[in-house]
Amino acid sequence: MRPLGHNMVSIVDVARHCGVTPSSVSRALNNKAGVSESLRQKIKQACIELNYAPNEVARTLITKESKLIGLIIPDLVSTYYASIAKGVNEYLRSQGYNVLLCDCNRDEHIEKDNIQFLKRQRVEGIIMVSVTASESDIKAIKDSGIQVVAADVELSDSISSVINDNYTGALQLFRHMIHQGCKNIGLILGNKRSKTTIDRLRAFKQVMEENAIEFNEHNIIYTDATFENGYKKTKGLLGKGIDSIFAINDSVALGAIKYCQDHGIKIPDNIKVAGYDDLEISSMISVPLTTVHQRKIFLGKKAAELLLQEIENAQDPIKIVLTPKLVVRASLGEKQ
Amino acid sequence: MRPLGHNMVSIVDVARHCGVTPSSVSRALNNKAGVSESLRQKIKQACIELNYAPNEVARTLITKESKLIGLIIPDLVSTYYASIAKGVNEYLRSQGYNVLLCDCNRDEHIEKDNIQFLKRQRVEGIIMVSVTASESDIKAIKDSGIQVVAADVELSDSISSVINDNYTGALQLFRHMIHQGCKNIGLILGNKRSKTTIDRLRAFKQVMEENAIEFNEHNIIYTDATFENGYKKTKGLLGKGIDSIFAINDSVALGAIKYCQDHGIKIPDNIKVAGYDDLEISSMISVPLTTVHQRKIFLGKKAAELLLQEIENAQDPIKIVLTPKLVVRASLGEKQ
DNA sequence: ATGAAAGCGCTAACAA
DNA sequence: TTGTTAGCGCTTTCAT
Numbered sequence: 001m002r003p004l005g006h007n008m009v010s011i012v013d014v015a016r017h018c019g020v021t022p023s024s025v026s027r028a029l030n031n032k033a034g035v036s037e038s039l040r041q042k043i044k045q046a047c048i049e050l051n052y053a054p055n056e057v058a059r060t061l062i063t064k065e066s067k068l069i070g071l072i073i074p075d076l077v078s079t080y081y082a083s084i085a086k087g088v089n090e091y092l093r094s095q096g097y098n099v100l101l102c103d104c105n106r107d108e109h110i111e112k113d114n115i116q117f118l119k120r121q122r123v124e125g126i127i128m129v130s131v132t133a134s135e136s137d138i139k140a141i142k143d144s145g146i147q148v149v150a151a152d153v154e155l156s157d158s159i160s161s162v163i164n165d166n167y168t169g170a171l172q173l174f175r176h177m178i179h180q181g182c183k184n185i186g187l188i189l190g191n192k193r194s195k196t197t198i199d200r201l202r203a204f205k206q207v208m209e210e211n212a213i214e215f216n217e218h219n220i221i222y223t224d225a226t227f228e229n230g231y232k233k234t235k236g237l238l239g240k241g242i243d244s245i246f247a248i249n250d251s252v253a254l255g256a257i258k259y260c261q262d263h264g265i266k267i268p269d270n271i272k273v274a275g276y277d278d279l280e281i282s283s284m285i286s287v288p289l290t291t292v293h294q295r296k297i298f299l300g301k302k303a304a305e306l307l308l309q310e311i312e313n314a315q316d317p318i319k320i321v322l323t324p325k326l327v328v329r330a331s332l333g334e335k336q
Numbered sequence: 337m338r339p340l341g342h343n344m345v346s347i348v349d350v351a352r353h354c355g356v357t358p359s360s361v362s363r364a365l366n367n368k369a370g371v372s373e374s375l376r377q378k379i380k381q382a383c384i385e386l387n388y389a390p391n392e393v394a395r396t397l398i399t400k401e402s403k404l405i406g407l408i409i410p411d412l413v414s415t416y417y418a419s420i421a422k423g424v425n426e427y428l429r430s431q432g433y434n435v436l437l438c439d440c441n442r443d444e445h446i447e448k449d450n451i452q453f454l455k456r457q458r459v460e461g462i463i464m465v466s467v468t469a470s471e472s473d474i475k476a477i478k479d480s481g482i483q484v485v486a487a488d489v490e491l492s493d494s495i496s497s498v499i500n501d502n503y504t505g506a507l508q509l510f511r512h513m514i515h516q517g518c519k520n521i522g523l524i525l526g527n528k529r530s531k532t533t534i535d536r537l538r539a540f541k542q543v544m545e546e547n548a549i550e551f552n553e554h555n556i557i558y559t560d561a562t563f564e565n566g567y568k569k570t571k572g573l574l575g576k577g578i579d580s581i582f583a584i585n586d587s588v589a590l591g592a593i594k595y596c597q598d599h600g601i602k603i604p605d606n607i608k609v610a611g612y613d614d615l616e617i618s619s620m621i622s623v624p625l626t627t628v629h630q631r632k633i634f635l636g637k638k639a640a641e642l643l644l645q646e647i648e649n650a651q652d653p654i655k656i657v658l659t660p661k662l663v664v665r666a667s668l669g670e671k672q
Numbered sequence: 673a674t675g676a677a678a679g680c681g682c683t684a685a686c687a688a
Numbered sequence: 689t690t691g692t693t694a695g696c697g698c699t700t701t702c703a704t
Contacts, residue, residue: 008458008480008481008681010680010681010682011681011682011683012681012682020690020691021690021691021692022681022682022683023682023683023684023690023691023692023693024689024690024691026682026683026684027683027689027690030683033689034689034690035689035690036689036690039689039690051476051479051480053452053455053456053480054456054681054682055397055456055458055680055681055682056456056457056458057393057396057397057402057457057458057680057681057682058397058680058681058682058683058696059681059682059683060393060682060696061391061393061394061397061680061681061682061683061695061696061697061698062681062682062683062684062695062696063682063683063684063696064696066393076412076418076421076422076425077415077418077419077422079413079415082412082413082418083413085412085439086412086413086439089412089439090441093446098436098453099437100434100436101435101437103421103422103425105426110429116389117434119389120389120390120391120392121392121393122344122391122392122393140387143387144344144387144389145344227616227620254617254620255620258620258621258622261622280563281590281617281620284563284590284591284594285594285621285622286594286597286622344697346696346697346698347697347698347699348697348698356674356675357674357675357676358675358697358698358699359674359675359676359677359699359700360673360674360675362698362699362700363673363674363699366699368699369673370673370674371673371674372673372674375673375674390697390698391696391697391698393696393697393698394680394696394697394698394699395697395698395699396680396698397679397680397681397682397696397697397698397699398679398680398697398698398699398700399680399698399699399700400680673704674703674704675702675703675704676701676702676703676704677700677701677702677703678699678700678701678702679698679699679700679701680697680698680699681696682695682696683694683695683696684693684694684695685692685693685694685695686691686692686693686694687690687691687692687693688689688690688691688692
């Protein structure tokens, strides 16, 4: 059994079966001119009878069009990345391409391996959702004649990227918080050097300034953006006399909410909470969470679209910035 | 730019650069005997300098070993399926294989397309997580000399499969419910013909019998297993005087819980609730949900392991049944 | 230890 | 309209 394609029928078999040469079969199957309609029908019929599946490997070798796009993501199980992958996949399918999905498990080493793998498979382009890739990684790919587009991150000025506008999204949210009467906001952010955290903090400072509220460094906590940390860090924040919490994402917000519930602190009466990401669950909890929605599937689609355009004809890199949408629910005391 | 591989360096370039023939380069790179160690080093060095990436397409054409495995799943964004994919991917990577992931968007038509695609790509095997595939689909794949293994479903007696034991999982849960004092359990199940629903219902009947409780058909609701339906169907169930709810999955359970919260019904005091699946969120809600945990990543790994074994040497199909694990939390009134 | 030659399954000139 | 030929980039005998 071992050798693959053992009993795979080839174009030669089909040709023999129809009493013609392989070239005619090729022409017929690829709908090219130069075959009589009757022969074309006969050949197509034969393919069905013989259960013939064209060998894409051989086709790619000669045409140099693998119709394959590589997609590199940090983690398949994350809904955020999976959604981007969904968008990429759907769009590429519709355009006759297929995607070679590489889950890097948030591991830089695996990511490098995957890039090599994609090069070897002769993909026509790569969409990178990566935090670790360097300028030189990008360059190495482009030097091989493979187009690259960054999704959700800006990896380099030399390639196009499509990203969510964290500054504007956070701006909307913070203004809404002020509107809801928040006067002393505590922040649970992510890694201090993460671009996401930086951009949203910038929005915070801006809104504080707009409202002539003094910016208070002590109300900010930087941490790993997990549910557990949302829970743990809330206690400390509450001691600082804040009236509301902005969490860097919904998981963290959920952790904060859980802490409050466990300690008899009513939301939104005693404390208001806002998140970011709009997880499915965020609308399901007892006090539905006000948050910011990002168009993940659309982001994936846009990145794929961009990549295909650049494959068709090289063009200068561009940036597409998607504006997130504020989702007003109840955790900031909005009236229903 | 269009033609791919435009500037891709080939084995011939490497050979020329070293003043040898392509065959020597091939031998060197594949670590085969018949090359002097010094030449091997020289060649490997040249590959690095020239940024040479072996053309896997050409290699596959001749060796007939694509080192590619197809994975067909209904939906990438579902955490359940994504986790299975993770397991498959991790294991195959460790064995030198890569996976061609196909998201079918729960669409039978796309699934058929994807099977064709995988055949054309000459994958060495396929792992199917499918509800719609028929016996004849399976047969068509095997006839092409491609091995198939079913994951999470039993598609056919002619292929191996690895599944979660819904009967045993549900059995544990229902016995625990009885132990927690549930006397009149309402069920919100999925599609009446779904194997999952059937198996868990069978466990329910068994437990009812064990405890000499009359089985009451009226306490069962069949519906699409979504959060929304969990919310909606709860009202009707509550009118039937039940003291507890078993939901076919955690999403549905969350919907039921939300309904109760919205209507001042206390969990677990007024009504007890149990789910199935152990979503991440289930431990995060105000009254953590008692549920059943399934080893999704492990399931994927096992399926991949099985497939590789069958690719190495054909063997009779086997079934691997994974036993889920009851996760006792608080929604059935367990004391902490 | 190295080279020469054939061929994997297909497409794409060029002939006929 | 159809056939003939060459060759994509590699591996693999078989010579040397």
